[in-house]
Amino acid sequence: MPAPDPATHLRDAARFGLRHRLSSRGPKLQGVHAREFVVFGTASQVPTRQRNHNGYFLRWDGEGFLFDPGEGTQLHMIHADVRASEVTRVCITHFHGDHCLGLAGVSQLISLDGASQLVRAYYPASGEVYYERLRHASIYQDVGRWETHPIAGGGELERTPDWTLSALPLDHRVETFGYRLQETDQRTMMPERLAALGIEGPAIRALMDAGRLRVGGRDVTLAEVSAPRHGQSLAFVMDTRMCDAAIELARDVDMLVCESTYLSADADRAHAHGHLTAAEAAVIARAASAKLLVLTHFSRRYPDVEAFIAEAKPVFPHVIAARDGETLVLPRRRAPLEHAT
Ligand SMILES: [Zn+2]
Numbered sequence: 001m002p003a004p005d006p007a008t009h010l011r012d013a014a015r016f017g018l019r020h021r022l023s024s025r026g027p028k029l030q031g032v033h034a035r036e037f038v039v040f041g042t043a044s045q046v047p048t049r050q051r052n053h054n055g056y057f058l059r060w061d062g063e064g065f066l067f068d069p070g071e072g073t074q075l076h077m078i079h080a081d082v083r084a085s086e087v088t089r090v091c092i093t094h095f096h097g098d099h100c101l102g103l104a105g106v107s108q109l110i111s112l113d114g115a116s117q118l119v120r121a122y123y124p125a126s127g128e129v130y131y132e133r134l135r136h137a138s139i140y141q142d143v144g145r146w147e148t149h150p151i152a153g154g155g156e157l158e159r160t161p162d163w164t165l166s167a168l169p170l171d172h173r174v175e176t177f178g179y180r181l182q183e184t185d186q187r188t189m190m191p192e193r194l195a196a197l198g199i200e201g202p203a204i205r206a207l208m209d210a211g212r213l214r215v216g217g218r219d220v221t222l223a224e225v226s227a228p229r230h231g232q233s234l235a236f237v238m239d240t241r242m243c244d245a246a247i248e249l250a251r252d253v254d255m256l257v258c259e260s261t262y263l264s265a266d267a268d269r270a271h272a273h274g275h276l277t278a279a280e281a282a283v284i285a286r287a288a289s290a291k292l293l294v295l296t297h298f299s300r301r302y303p304d305v306e307a308f309i310a311e312a313k314p315v316f317p318h319v320i321a322a323r324d325g326e327t328l329v330l331p332r333r334r335a336p337l338e339h340a341t
């Protein structure tokens with residue numbers, strides 16, 4: 001089979017402003033990037049010699065979202081230096097094995113390591129029996145703190161002051177949900193305006209918290225000294241046929257992680273099995289005006305992922321293929337909102 005071309009991939013990743021490690025054993029930049037997407041594996045259905053089962057970990061400030069932990073996730077967490085104590089949320093799209101078999105090992109690792117954080121698990125409510133089996137697949141002392149959030153119907157799952165997690169039903173052979181994580185829109189302070197008004201130090205925080213600050217006998221509003229900024233966003237669209245929900249999840253996202261199990265030559269097979277081709281994933285990204293498309297979940301019938309890029313690129317040029325063991329930094333946030341408020 002043709003060898004992957006790391007140089008090309010590195011250039012592509014660099015072009016889109018992403019840090020990229022071909023090997024998780026490379027030099028670490030701990031603490032530099034608070035938001036990054038770790039790829040444990042990119043194989044659909046069964047692992048191959050080149051690709052692990054699906055599995056992804058999103059570092060997002062103090063949160064750690066584990067998406068679709070396929071078989072071997074525990075091992076790949078260790079390879080990628082993702083600690084059990086970092087996992088605060090587990091998001092499972094559906095209960096085909098390539099999206100959940102690793103939950104058994106991760107559950108046990110969390111207990112074994114004495115990780116004390118609360119882990120919230122999101123998954124299709126119809127798969128409750130599989131969730132319970134995987135959480136207790138073998139004998140171990142379960143001391144992990146878990147909170148279950150079975151999803152029925154979809155919609156907003158959780159809202160914090162900083163972000164919202166939502167899910168929508170996709171079109172697969174079994175009940176499947178795609179996810180979207182959306183940072184709350186924010187404001188960027190403009191130092192030159194702050195300086196001109198003599199606002200500095202703790203006064204800046206006070207202004208941000210209250211929305212206004214008394215300066216020189218008048219109220220300075222937050223809008224005067226800051227610009228609006230779209231929150232960062234990521235969509236995770238796994239096993240599905242083409243559907244409106246996939247586009248809705250990906251609407252204007254900074255990063256769309258999307259399954260592309262097949263190439264167009266096997267489109268009939270893709271649709272019969274409830275999957276997308278690379279070109280269809282690109283159509284979703286284009287229709288949604290996503291910023292970057294990351295293809296993954298490749299069938300073992302295709303050893304060379306460059307073929308997926310070749311099919312997707314004419315439709316949506318901002319595309320890369322995920323590679324096992326790499327870490328992607330989320331692309332920069334979108335430009336400031338046009339209409340300041
Ligand atoms: Zn799958």
Ligand SMILES: [Zn+2]
Binds near residue numbers: 094096239
């Ligand atoms: Zn599936």
